[in-house]
Amino acid sequence: MAGCLGSLAAEFFTYETTKSVVVKSWTIGVINRAVQLLIISYFIGWVFLHEKAYQVRDTFIESSVVTKVKGFGKYTNRVMDTADYVTPPQVILIHVGTGGRVEGLGMGLVVLIGGGFTGILTGRCVNYNRSLRTCEIQGWCPAEVDTVQAPIMLEAENFTLFIKNSIRFPLFDFEKGNLLPNLTAQDIRTCRFHPVTQPFCPILRLGDIVRFAGQDFSKLASTGGILGIKIGWVCDLDRSWEHCVPSYTFTRLDSVSEKNNVSPGYNFRYAKYYRRENGTEYRTLMKAFGIRFDVLVYGNAGKFNIIPTLINTVAAFTSVGVVSATVSPPPPPSPLHAPQEPG
Numbered sequence: 638m639a640g641c642l643g644s645l646a647a648e649f650f651t652y653e654t655t656k657s658v659v660v661k662s663w664t665i666g667v668i669n670r671a672v673q674l675l676i677i678s679y680f681i682g683w684v685f686l687h688e689k690a691y692q693v694r695d696t697f698i699e700s701s702v703v704t705k706v707k708g709f710g711k712y713t714n715r716v717m718d719t720a721d722y723v724t725p726p727q728v729i730l731i732h733v734g735t736g737g738r739v740e741g742l743g744m745g746l747v748v749l750i751g752g753g754f755t756g757i758l759t760g761r762c763v764n765y766n767r768s769l770r771t772c773e774i775q776g777w778c779p780a781e782v783d784t785v786q787a788p789i790m791l792e793a794e795n796f797t798l799f800i801k802n803s804i805r806f807p808l809f810d811f812e813k814g815n816l817l818p819n820l821t822a823q824d825i826r827t828c829r830f831h832p833v834t835q836p837f838c839p840i841l842r843l844g845d846i847v848r849f850a851g852q853d854f855s856k857l858a859s860t861g862g863i864l865g866i867k868i869g870w871v872c873d874l875d876r877s878w879e880h881c882v883p884s885y886t887f888t889r890l891d892s893v894s895e896k897n898n899v900s901p902g903y904n905f906r907y908a909k910y911y912r913r914e915n916g917t918e919y920r921t922l923m924k925a926f927g928i929r930f931d932v933l934v935y936g937n938a939g940k941f942n943i944i945p946t947l948i949n950t951v952a953a954f955t956s957v958g959v960v961s962a963t964v965s966p967p968p969p970p971s972p973l974h975a976p977q978e979p980g
Contacts, residue, residue, distance in 0.1 A: 860902025870936030
């Protein structure tokens with residue numbers, strides 16, 4: 638038993654080295670160096686320079702967004718301002734209103750003709766006329782009429798959208814906003830975003846946003862739609878603070894509903910309530926078509942760290958060594974094991 642344990646211990650603590658073979662061959666040498674060069678180029682060019690594998694990265698971005706729309710328009714001979722057409726986070730461009738609606742009891746003839754209810758069934762049957770009885774409903778009357786063709790507030794194309802975005806990378810305790818230090822109060826009043834000439838202006842014209850998203854303003858306004866404003870923060874914190882800047886891209890998020898014949902575009906309903914002198918409450922139901930803006934913030938930040946640097950450096954040298962061992966041919970047979978010629 639003791640001898641067996643001694644043998645195992647001796648085997649365990651034995652150190653072995655690989656045998657080096659020098660092969661003087663131009664073909665094998667060129668292949669070996671070419672593969673090594675490719676591996677080194679991959680690690681230096683892609684892993685270290687492009688992917689910045691020497692950095693530790695924070696992909697958990699914290700963000701807040703505040704938006705404001707400004708502009709005046711004219712709709713059905715009425716001047717409209719932000720209090721009339723802004724219902725965050727969308728801008729209303731078409732109103733279809735049903736006014737003078739009061740709550741009460743009515744007859745649900747829609748049940749007989751296959752339509753939908755306009756209220757809640759009371760459970761009672763009432764006489765619709767001398768020969769017809771129908772279900773009684775409680776709801777707002779008259780019923781909504783949403784098939785009326787309404788005009789579009791085309792002035793909205795020149796409205797402006799102000800975006801104030803703040804971000805933080807908690808791993809590095811790094812904070813910044815899209816209102817860069819070199820922006821002045823005069824710039825805020827006069828600048829308009831453009832991806833080439835003014836890429837950091839936080840004031841965006843609605844018509845430009847629609848155009849950057851590849852859409853036609855008149856067509857989009859007629860049915861409504863949802864546009865995405867994507868703000869990207871990809872920051873290299875090894876550089877100075879000023880180099881961490883946002884980038885803006887635009888897209889239509891409801892492109893599938895655009896092609897839908899049943900419910901194209903984007904619309905919603907809301908009501909304005911009033912009270913008559915006699916205390917009776919009534920409301921105006923509005924069906925609104927508009928453009929909803931979804932601001933999507935994404936990003937990541939990287940900073941030098943010795944641990945990923947060492948890991949990827951070792952991986953690079955290991956890969957070069959493995960290739961050298963793979964390319965080299967097997968050694969020739971030892972003279973001790975060479976076949977004996979017949980005597």
